[in-house]
Amino acid sequence: MRRWVLGTIAAISFTSAITLTGYLGWMYWENHRQVERFYGKTAEATNTVEISGSEDEPKTEPRTITWEKRPKRGQRIGTLRIPSIGLKVPMWAGTDHAQLSKGVGVHNLGMPGEAELVGIAGHRNTAFRHAGKIRLGDLIILETDRGRFVYRVRRTWIADKDDRSVIRRTGEPVVVGYTCYPFDSPNSPQQRYIIEAEMLADQ
Template identity: 35%
Template structure:
């Protein structure tokens, strides 16, 4: 009796071992295959999720407005002052030669439309003789080869002629206009009349 039970248990154990071996090998293959497919799918999902993010970042990059930088003395566009119904030519540079012909663009500052501080200067007795009539809330428009850029004046300052804060960098596209002050002063003016404007719209060419 005991011998028969022992044989049955041995056969049963052998069958269980065979089943276990078959089950483990076949499932191991399935598991490995499924894991590899899962990893491939996950990589695809991750890459798909990253693609819009990269594209979004690329879209946020500012379009390069000017492929060629102007030479000194070159006409780079016009300054329109709607309040005065005036259209004034802008020349690259602020030496007397440029200021005699129109508005001068400080060549160490960015070009109009670009992020940072674009600085324009003019004589109070020529192009900017009526600039004192322009103030906070008024608009300024600059037209260049890159397009049309509209700025809104947010601040009017009167500073010492040696005040260098007029040309400091700005975190956003800013237009700064500068001229001698007081407007009716005879001789070398001791101060400067400053208009600081923020870019509010643009039409690129």
């Protein structure tokens, strides 16, 4: 009788062990499948985000305007603002001393907001005395009665004072500001410090 009881207990224990092992194995497989399914969906979602932000998408072009009537020399065009250096000065048509002594002067090329280069000149000891502190990504804002136009600085460089390629027609909505360089030279500077900024699409 005792041997039969022990045998029965052993059989039950063995069966229970097999059942428990099978259940645990099934739980492990099911959990693994659910985790795999979750991360698979996450990976798909991540891939979708990456594709939607790919470089193959067409670049949004800024909305430009045309100045039908060109401002006359000495006429006020608007205001130049560069927040990063605390600059806010009047913009005048023309680049003579008469204009630069009152703010900055604008060349007779593109006007603010047009699909053309806007050339802006300023003295190194007045309007552009902090030009060397302007960094890539800084904003240049041109405020006029035709609208408010925002540009982002994309490069700066130093050029010879006789380099005629700096201010020219490009057919691109950019601002090019320049001033004499070196900034603290006691002599007549032979170079120019150049700041170039592109017009933003989101105004």
